Amino acid sequence: MLDIDKIRADFPILKREVNGKPLVYFDNAATSQTPQVVIDAIVDYYSNYNANIHRGVHTLSQEATDKYEEARLKIQKHFNAKKSYEIIFTSGTTHSINIVATGFSSLLKKGDEVIVSALEHHSNIVPWQMLCERTGAILKVIPMNQDGELVMNEYDKLLSDKTKIVFVNHISNALGTINPIEEIIEKAHKVGAAVLIDGAQACPHIKPDVQALNADFYVASAHKIYGPTGVGILYGKEEWLNKLPPYQGGGEMIKEVTFEKTTYADLPHKFEAGTPNICGGIAFGAAIDYANSIGFENIQEREKELLDYATEKLLEIDGLKIYGTSKNKTSVISFNIEGIHPYDIGTIVDKLGIAVRTGHHCAQPIMDFYKIPGTVRASFSFYNTKEEIDSLVEAVKKAKMMLS
Numbered sequence: 001m002l003d004i005d006k007i008r009a010d011f012p013i014l015k016r017e018v019n020g021k022p023l024v025y026f027d028n029a030a031t032s033q034t035p036q037v038v039i040d041a042i043v044d045y046y047s048n049y050n051a052n053i054h055r056g057v058h059t060l061s062q063e064a065t066d067k068y069e070e071a072r073l074k075i076q077k078h079f080n081a082k083k084s085y086e087i088i089f090t091s092g093t094t095h096s097i098n099i100v101a102t103g104f105s106s107l108l109k110k111g112d113e114v115i116v117s118a119l120e121h122h123s124n125i126v127p128w129q130m131l132c133e134r135t136g137a138i139l140k141v142i143p144m145n146q147d148g149e150l151v152m153n154e155y156d157k158l159l160s161d162k163t164k165i166v167f168v169n170h171i172s173n174a175l176g177t178i179n180p181i182e183e184i185i186e187k188a189h190k191v192g193a194a195v196l197i198d199g200a201q202a203c204p205h206i207k208p209d210v211q212a213l214n215a216d217f218y219v220a221s222a223h224k225i226y227g228p229t230g231v232g233i234l235y236g237k238e239e240w241l242n243k244l245p246p247y248q249g250g251g252e253m254i255k256e257v258t259f260e261k262t263t264y265a266d267l268p269h270k271f272e273a274g275t276p277n278i279c280g281g282i283a284f285g286a287a288i289d290y291a292n293s294i295g296f297e298n299i300q301e302r303e304k305e306l307l308d309y310a311t312e313k314l315l316e317i318d319g320l321k322i323y324g325t326s327k328n329k330t331s332v333i334s335f336n337i338e339g340i341h342p343y344d345i346g347t348i349v350d351k352l353g354i355a356v357r358t359g360h361h362c363a364q365p366i367m368d369f370y371k372i373p374g375t376v377r378a379s380f381s382f383y384n385t386k387e388e389i390d391s392l393v394e395a396v397k398k399a400k401m402m403l404s
């Protein structure tokens with residue numbers, strides 16, 4: 001059992017008020033909150049050893065390099081990557097996906113096929129569409145059902161020896177559905193296709209084992225896992241990272257530069273051009289340590305309790321419909337109330353200090369599937385409480401009364 005009062009004290013922001021009410025933060029799927037240990041790591045970096053890494057002989061530069069590489073090792077261990085250089089620091093999930101999608105330009109030809117799922121965030125759709133425009137490859141889509149689950153027998157029909165890469169999220173940000181990625185990966189490999197898993201939404205809830213999953217690429221953002229914004233990772237199997245060309249040219253990513261020819265640095269530096277988000281990488285490591293100190297089993301148990309409680313209480317509201325009703329889902333509730341625009345509900349509950357997200361959640365195809373403009377999305381983290389859920393339910397009832 002987690003000591004929730006003690007855990008809440010780790011997050012300074014949870015003490016603040018919004019519009020004169022205690023903050024209730026239910027926008028965790030967009031960005032999770034940051035514990036004091038991560039804030040301390042950021043302050044420590046800028047207070048004590050802020051310096052550029054990898055190319056300095058002076059003490060500060062060496063200290064910063066050591067801490068940054070230590071963070072890479074922590075992340076390697078957390079994701080169970082075979083080699084530390086299979087972890088590339090990026091600015092986040094979007095950047096990571098773009099590195100792979102752009103790199104695949106040199107591996108695809110006209111008529112090749114790539115497969116996406118109907119449940120994707122725009123950042124795991126648009127870079128691949130751009131890839132298809134560049135190469136003449138064809139984008140195929142695994143459809144979804146009313147519960148917000150992927151229709152797996154349709155996936156089987158899409159796969160063929162023309163399939164070169166499949167890219168799906170581990171967990172849908174708009175609905176919370178946990179996708180059967182083990183099956184998706186295994187079946188893709190049978191036809192010789194690579195698989196990229198967008199783990200942005202999974203990492204706050206699940207500790208992914210990239211070797212057990214046999215994922216070719218796995219991508220994530222630190223800000224979803226109690227870390228800072230502007231930093232994330234691309235995990236790639238060594239053989240795939242070696243096959244892909246560099247994404248950006250610049251300092252740090254070279255072995256030797258002459259005006260005749262440049263040779264590229266070894267992994268991971270080949271994909272890490274320019275000065276990285278050094279402090280962000282170090283803070284990402286601190287966030288991973290924090291999440292592991294809470295324990296992912298504890299996180300899952302707590303969030304399941306919050307999800308079940310909130311689902312039951314919200315469904316007591318007349319006219320409220322939840323989208324994403326898979327049994328296999330994380331602590332995300334996307335809902336609407338008949339006849340009311342989600343934006344209006346979001347605005348009223350904010351006046352009561354409650355942060356939810358409204359809109360299409362960067363997943364317009366899902367909204368089109370349900371023929372709705374968007375939803376209200378409440379997403380819970382282990383530091384949330386049932387009392388906060390009660391406040392949300394009361395606030396939604398009030399909004400309904402005001403707007404009906």
Ligand code: PMP
Pocket residue numbers: 029030091092093094095121123124169171172173198200201221362
């Ligand atoms: N994929 C999913 C499933 C997401 O939820 C998000 C963030 N909402 C992203 C990709 C993009 O992450 P970032 O904005 O950190 O690059």
